[in-house]
Amino acid sequence: MKPRVYVTRKIPGEIVARLQEDYEVDMWPKEDVQVPREILLEKVKKADALLTVISDRLDDEVFSAGEHLKVVANMAVGYDNIDLESASRHNVAVCNTPDVLTDTTADLAFALLLATARRMIEAAEFIKEGKWKSWSPLLLAGTDVHHKTIGIVGMGKIGTVVAKRAAGFDMEIIYHNRNRHEVAEEMLGARYCSLDELLAEADFVVCLAPLTSETKGLFQREQFQKMKKEAIFINASRGPIVNEDALYEALQAGEIAAAGLDVFNEEPIDADHPLLQLKNVVALPHIGSATKETRLAMMETCCDNLDAIFADRAPKTLVNKDFLGSRN
Numbered sequence: 001m002k003p004r005v006y007v008t009r010k011i012p013g014e015i016v017a018r019l020q021e022d023y024e025v026d027m028w029p030k031e032d033v034q035v036p037r038e039i040l041l042e043k044v045k046k047a048d049a050l051l052t053v054i055s056d057r058l059d060d061e062v063f064s065a066g067e068h069l070k071v072v073a074n075m076a077v078g079y080d081n082i083d084l085e086s087a088s089r090h091n092v093a094v095c096n097t098p099d100v101l102t103d104t105t106a107d108l109a110f111a112l113l114l115a116t117a118r119r120m121i122e123a124a125e126f127i128k129e130g131k132w133k134s135w136s137p138l139l140l141a142g143t144d145v146h147h148k149t150i151g152i153v154g155m156g157k158i159g160t161v162v163a164k165r166a167a168g169f170d171m172e173i174i175y176h177n178r179n180r181h182e183v184a185e186e187m188l189g190a191r192y193c194s195l196d197e198l199l200a201e202a203d204f205v206v207c208l209a210p211l212t213s214e215t216k217g218l219f220q221r222e223q224f225q226k227m228k229k230e231a232i233f234i235n236a237s238r239g240p241i242v243n244e245d246a247l248y249e250a251l252q253a254g255e256i257a258a259a260g261l262d263v264f265n266e267e268p269i270d271a272d273h274p275l276l277q278l279k280n281v282v283a284l285p286h287i288g289s290a291t292k293e294t295r296l297a298m299m300e301t302c303c304d305n306l307d308a309i310f311a312d313r314a315p316k317t318l319v320n321k322d323f324l325g326s327r328n
């Protein structure tokens with residue numbers, strides 16, 4: 001009998017067709033509505049594999065219900081939605097989709113930086129609302145990006161290619177990370193510094209760190225107060241790294257100049273949220289990896305990982321490495 005895969009979100013027919021060659025496929029039929037918790041808990045009971053998205057919470061309750069579950073392929077590089085300890089304890093492999101989304105996510109992070117600095121969203125709304133009366137010297141004047149200092153918090157794969165883009169804009173690159181990144185230092189002239197030094201020196205503070213117990217709530221009022229008044233804060237990793245009340249207060253008080261946010265504490269964020277009322281906030285609905293090419297590549301990576309597990313090969317992008325040891 002073919003292994004059973006439960007797909008927690010409607011995905012394109014071509015990917016479903018690929019899965020159907022080797023698996024019994026069951027899928028939540030909606031593209032823009034999350035699978036209800038009780039349905040996930042019911043479906044996981046029979047599933048040998050789950051193909052999931054970041055809004056699915058995969059905790060001990062899910063892993064305990066999944067008696068036959070062997071693998072979770074999460075369509076994201078981040079896996080803070082998954083209790084890895086519980087997965088390993090239940091002998092479930094957890095796989096993510098790094099690499100295929102690195103350049104695409106870096107493009108979006110840099111685009112968000114540019115859009116925020118140059119007030120592009122405000123300007124686009126301005127012209128469509130018929131407000132453009134005349135060329136004027138300081139109309140929608142933003143702030144320069146070139147030759148400024150970018151401070152990257154989280155110099156992983158995405159951080160490194162954001163730095164590469166910044167180098168093309170003649171920016172000075174500083175970074176803070178758990179470990180030194182020698183390649184970025186040698187190839188891009190990136191300079192390692194403490195978080196406090198970075199906050200004090202950067203014109204653009206760009207958060208690309210994964211959400212972990214160490215990074216949760218990393219940006220509080222104090223961190224914003226340490227930034228320059230002209231600083232622009234960009235977050236393209238995970239919302240809970242930032243205390244949003246503190247960010248709002250810092251923006252209101254003029255302690256920093258603007259923010260570009262692709263991620264939020266609660267997703268989807270409420271349209272009435274105070275942050276979304278501010279002119280100097282550019283907000284995007286978590287679209288870092290959202291190009292057609294990359295999203296398909298992420299789904300293919302999920303399929304490759306399922307194939308590896310059911311063929312008893314080591315998957316390419318396994319997150320809980322202890323899973324391999326537990327198989328023998």
Ligand code: GLV
Pocket residue numbers: 054075076077078079101237288289
């Ligand atoms: C998206 O946020 C991802 O982790 O891939």
Ligand code: GLV
Pocket residue numbers: 077098099102155156157158159208210
């Ligand atoms: C992973 O791809 C990262 O950028 O941290």
